[in-house]
Structure formats: C-alpha cells, structure tokens
Amino acid sequence: MRQAKNANQLHVCVAASLALGLLASSSTARADQMMASKPITIRFGVEADFASSNRVDQIHSDLELLYNSAGTFGAGIDFNAGPLGSFATNHYYVNASRRFTPATIPAQFAFWGASNGQTVWTLSQASSLPNALWLGVAGENIPAAGTAEMVDWSPGQNNGTAAAKWLELSLVGVRGPAGANVSLYQILANNQPSVYWATSDGIASNDAFYVQSGAHLHAWWVFTQPGTYEIDVQLRTNTNLNWLAGDANRDGFVDRLDLNALAQNFGTRNDWFAGDFTGDGLVDLQDFFALGANWNPANGSLAAAWADARASVPEPATIASLGTMALVALRRRSGATTCTQVVERSTETVRPGPSTPTTT
Numbered sequence: 001m002r003q004a005k006n007a008n009q010l011h012v013c014v015a016a017s018l019a020l021g022l023l024a025s026s027s028t029a030r031a032d033q034m035m036a037s038k039p040i041t042i043r044f045g046v047e048a049d050f051a052s053s054n055r056v057d058q059i060h061s062d063l064e065l066l067y068n069s070a071g072t073f074g075a076g077i078d079f080n081a082g083p084l085g086s087f088a089t090n091h092y093y094v095n096a097s098r099r100f101t102p103a104t105i106p107a108q109f110a111f112w113g114a115s116n117g118q119t120v121w122t123l124s125q126a127s128s129l130p131n132a133l134w135l136g137v138a139g140e141n142i143p144a145a146g147t148a149e150m151v152d153w154s155p156g157q158n159n160g161t162a163a164a165k166w167l168e169l170s171l172v173g174v175r176g177p178a179g180a181n182v183s184l185y186q187i188l189a190n191n192q193p194s195v196y197w198a199t200s201d202g203i204a205s206n207d208a209f210y211v212q213s214g215a216h217l218h219a220w221w222v223f224t225q226p227g228t229y230e231i232d233v234q235l236r237t238n239t240n241l242n243w244l245a246g247d248a249n250r251d252g253f254v255d256r257l258d259l260n261a262l263a264q265n266f267g268t269r270n271d272w273f274a275g276d277f278t279g280d281g282l283v284d285l286q287d288f289f290a291l292g293a294n295w296n297p298a299n300g301s302l303a304a305a306w307a308d309a310r311a312s313v314p315e316p317a318t319i320a321s322l323g324t325m326a327l328v329a330l331r332r333r334s335g336a337t338t339c340t341q342v343v344e345r346s347t348e349t350v351r352p353g354p355s356t357p358t359t360t
C-alpha cells in the first residue's frame, strides 16, 4: 500500500534512536541522488466539472512532467501551443462518449475495481478518437538544465525496467466519488494489460508510471464512478546533484535551521527542502538518520536540538511520554531495525473517499 506515515510513532522512534545513539551507523555517501517532488494534484472530471475551471476535452493533450533542475519539479497540461496549463484552473474531462457498461468485465481487467454490469469511463491509449480527450504522459518540456542533471537509473518495475533518464509518476492519493477506482495501464504487443496504477488493491509504491526525458507515451485511464477526482502524484528522478544530506536550505551547513525544516514536515510527503534527503518523497526516520550523520557537534547535542525543533510543532504525543520510555526499553532488547519495521506497519492507507459530491 502507498501510505501516509503515522507521524507520532515516527517521532517516538526518533527519540528512541537518539537515546540509543543509533545514528553513528548511517551513511550518506553516494554518487547519484534521487530527488522527489512535493505532491502535485491533477484534476479529472468524469461527466462532471470543477467550478471556475476550464474543461480540457476532445484534444490530444499530454500531462507534461517537469524536472526543472536543482531539486525542483512541476507539471502542467500541454495544449500543443503556448505555456502549459495549470491544474488549478483546468481539469481533464472524461465525456459521455467514453462511458461503457460491460455486461462482463474480462478477468484481465479485474484491476479496474468494477463489477460486471457496472458503468465505467475509459480514456483510450489509441489516437483514433476525435470526440474524446486523448491523454498522454510526457517528459518533453523538461528544460535543458533539468535534463543535464538527470542521470540514468532503472526503476526496475512497470515500464521503467531499462536504465534511462526516467521521471517517475507515482500515484500517492485519490480524492474522488464514493467507491471510485482509478487505473492507468497500457495494452502492448502481447495484447494484455500492463498495469501501472490501480487503486482497487490500495495505493502502493508500485503504482508508478515512467517516462523518459524527451519522450511521451499514451495509456488507458479508467474511472469507475462519475464525478470529480483530485489525484495526488509525486515525481521522482535520479540526479547528479550529490548534495549534502541534511542541508535542507542549501546553505552548506547542517544545523538547526535544517532540523527545524525536517521537524516541521515530519511524516509528510515532501521534497528535499522540506526534509526528504533520501529521495523517496517521504520525510521520515531515514531522513533524520541522514541528517544526523552530517550533524556538526559544534551545533550542540542533536537530541537537544531535535527536542527544541519538535517543541515548536504542535502534536499530541511528546517524546518524554511513558510510551517513549517503553519503546526505548524495547529497542534495548531488539535492536534498531525493529523500530523501522514498526514505523512501516504503522501506516494508514490512502483510499478514494466519499468527500467529493458526484454529478451526473
């Protein structure tokens, strides 16, 4: 499952790790550096519109993904001319011509998350549909400075198996109509679906699609309910930056300013500047370890600085709680790796929710 971290338990783990001096084994040396974007929200209307927003329908448009260089990303709607459109003022529209009610859904399409006889909406991978949106995913507008920083990597999954300058499009959340599922896949030479996104089994790290710098691809998009969808994605790529882990504000020092950034954003999906030094798009314990490995003792005790940083962030749990003491005692018996495992299991699945009203 692609998940939101439980921030409070992560803080407890940080406190426990500090108490046990577990930071010494961390290492940040590497030639390449993964970078992740902040979450980006892409909006779709399935026979429904967002208020005060332009409907993007009946054109060939690509979802342009950008790595702009220096750890910054972006995305926009390609209108084939002029600047990219903003997702704040435009939404992709899935019209009635793409509405189907199959009596039987073939087994290989079970990932749609629809039942036999249920109406679904599909944006086609094929180009011969003049009455509907033809939506691709592209890395064609990445500026030269961004491409120059990108280095070959192999995501090792989905359509990103070979080494190349890949940009990852990860699904991290969907806010849509009640019971809605979203999927993204291609039909390739074997005539079988290659599934990249499918919310029917939750949202996980393998809900990812890959496009190379300079390329664009088309795929099938399927929605199982009418209404409006806000789809949260994060972009990732591999770079040659080799920045100093922990230096969130890029001033050349790993100090309290950086620790404060990490504390403020702990447990969130975020980018380097908010504390994601590992490039997985999450600000969590591993980022704290990365910062800790480069912490200069001249800045004082890391434990004390962390306590100060956390004190400025509202949260219900305190690191001095009895629960923390119990966890520290537990770690003394079982070791550091157990802490990470506890964190990974303390997650909460992001699922399509009932918050958005449907319109048909």
Ligand SMILES: [Ca+2]
Binding pocket: 246, 247, 248, 249, 250, 251, 252, 253, 254, 255, 257, 258
């Ligand atoms: Ca700094």
Ligand SMILES: [Ca+2]
Binding pocket: 275, 276, 277, 278, 279, 280, 281, 282, 283, 284, 286, 287
């Ligand atoms: Ca991280």
